[in-house]
Amino acid sequence: MKNYSHSRSGVLPKAAHFCLLLLAAFCRVAATAGEQKPDIIVIIADDLGSYDVSWRGGEIKTPHLDKLAASGAKLEQFYVQPVCTPTRASLMTGRYPMRYGLQVGVIRPWANYGLSLEERLLPQALREVGYTTAMCGKWHLGSHDKAYWPNARGFDHWYGHLFGAIDYFTHIRDAKDDWYRNGQPAKEEGYSTHLLARDAVNVIKSQPKDKPLFLYVPFNAVHAPHQVPDSYKTPYAHLTEPRRTYAGMLAAMDEAIGQILGALDETSRRKNALIFFSSDNGGPQPGKVTSNGPLRAGKGTVYEGGVQVVACAAWDGHIKPGSVVKAPIHMTDLYPTLLKLAGASLEQELPLDGVDILPCLTEGKPSPRTEILHNTTPAKGALRMGDWKLVVNGNVADPADDDAGAQPKVKQKKRRAAADADGVELFNLVADPYEKNDLSAKQPEKLKELRARYDVLAGQAVQPMNVKP
Numbered sequence: 001m002k003n004y005s006h007s008r009s010g011v012l013p014k015a016a017h018f019c020l021l022l023l024a025a026f027c028r029v030a031a032t033a034g035e036q037k038p039d040i041i042v043i044i045a046d047d048l049g050s051y052d053v054s055w056r057g058g059e060i061k062t063p064h065l066d067k068l069a070a071s072g073a074k075l076e077q078f079y080v081q082p083v084c085t086p087t088r089a090s091l092m093t094g095r096y097p098m099r100y101g102l103q104v105g106v107i108r109p110w111a112n113y114g115l116s117l118e119e120r121l122l123p124q125a126l127r128e129v130g131y132t133t134a135m136c137g138k139w140h141l142g143s144h145d146k147a148y149w150p151n152a153r154g155f156d157h158w159y160g161h162l163f164g165a166i167d168y169f170t171h172i173r174d175a176k177d178d179w180y181r182n183g184q185p186a187k188e189e190g191y192s193t194h195l196l197a198r199d200a201v202n203v204i205k206s207q208p209k210d211k212p213l214f215l216y217v218p219f220n221a222v223h224a225p226h227q228v229p230d231s232y233k234t235p236y237a238h239l240t241e242p243r244r245t246y247a248g249m250l251a252a253m254d255e256a257i258g259q260i261l262g263a264l265d266e267t268s269r270r271k272n273a274l275i276f277f278s279s280d281n282g283g284p285q286p287g288k289v290t291s292n293g294p295l296r297a298g299k300g301t302v303y304e305g306g307v308q309v310v311a312c313a314a315w316d317g318h319i320k321p322g323s324v325v326k327a328p329i330h331m332t333d334l335y336p337t338l339l340k341l342a343g344a345s346l347e348q349e350l351p352l353d354g355v356d357i358l359p360c361l362t363e364g365k366p367s368p369r370t371e372i373l374h375n376t377t378p379a380k381g382a383l384r385m386g387d388w389k390l391v392v393n394g395n396v397a398d399p400a401d402d403d404a405g406a407q408p409k410v411k412q413k414k415r416r417a418a419a420d421a422d423g424v425e426l427f428n429l430v431a432d433p434y435e436k437n438d439l440s441a442k443q444p445e446k447l448k449e450l451r452a453r454y455d456v457l458a459g460q461a462v463q464p465m466n467v468k469p
Helices: 014-033 063-070 084-093 122-128 192-206 230-236 243-266 331-342 358-363 412-420 444-460
Strands: 004-007 010-013 039-045 073-075 132-138 157-161 213-218 273-279 311-314 323-325 371-376 381-385 388-392 424-428
Touching (some): 039 331, 063 311, 084 331, 122 132, 122 213, 132 192, 157 192, 230 243, 273 331, 331 358, 371 444, 381 444
Parallel strands (some): 039 213, 039 273, 073 323
Antiparallel strands (some): 073 311, 371 381, 381 388
8 A cells, every 4th residue: 555645735645745845945955055144244443441341331432332232242251362463363364373473462564474374364265155355444464565465365355554553644654654445555534443434334335235245344443642533532521641532532433333333234234244343452551541440451461451352242133132141252263153154164274273152152152162372472371271270471571562653672681581480370260350369379280280281282382473582
């Protein structure tokens, strides 16, 4: 006797019914495959204090950032590198900067090196799967040869500057214009924050509706020199300089971010856009210029004030509004997360340090990370494993940790003597998130465990490009 399955039109042999089920499944897969890939918007602030946004209780009003954070998830343990260039390299590669020699300081205008051309960068990988790739802002990953410039590293469009510490109005750094459009010098008047926002808005509005967009907006705000049109300082007359001007700079950047978000709303692209925001490092001169709240120290250090930054992520219908992610996340994690989201291949010759954290953002799942290497250099470093953090020579400075616009004069012998001291500290970040209680003497076994792992990672580091052996 034949087997039959019932349908509205009568009876079908089971084989025919099975074929119909297969066809339906195929149609669902085809429909899913035909869905628009999400837009990816990554906005990076420069030298923003970890507690300077008003959603974290800061005295500076940031309504647009507050609204963005409220529409998605606040990332309460988001980590970056201690200074600018290494953090940007982490984002672009998904790999710790110590693997390609950018773990120390920043790339200066006179440097003859850049982010290794062997690295497969985020925009290159996204362009492979059909994304338009656009950048509006500061590069800081190499300039001595155009092979290192943004347009040669995967960006279809680039508008902005190569270095930090430019004049916000003249766009000059070290007596040289540093303002470009697609690799060509661009003489354009205006406050840089305004210009970058205007270009980002134009990119969004001109993007074809059926083509996904990766837009990277690394503002030079709020990095020194501290400059802003006077109108932005008016609400902060009660603050003393330079914090008053810094507050105005942050207000101007918040306004610019609002314009970018507005363009996404106006073009209906916001509905399918993953938007990420963070600072590139903790705030410099905390207490005088920036506020890192209760976090210890600031920019250039491997303490929490230098590497734990303000961050948020939003994606309508995917990331729950008003959620908080407390799982430890590192900037390298964005690379595999965004590539997987975009359907790009993660198969590459160079192994990744980042992990996919999308389930952390969309489902509140724990971080798959077991450790975060905050940094390892010839002078200092730090490693987090679970709740524990090892700090090696936390108060020792690396060369070129700041980028104030002048070539540093470093006394290397004195610096090496300090590094040789090999001071270690151990903290339990759950019990002591502000690193006040060094447990290295009380927890010798835990210290030994973290130090052994740190030494393994330090042994994998290549020679920093700007430090002589």
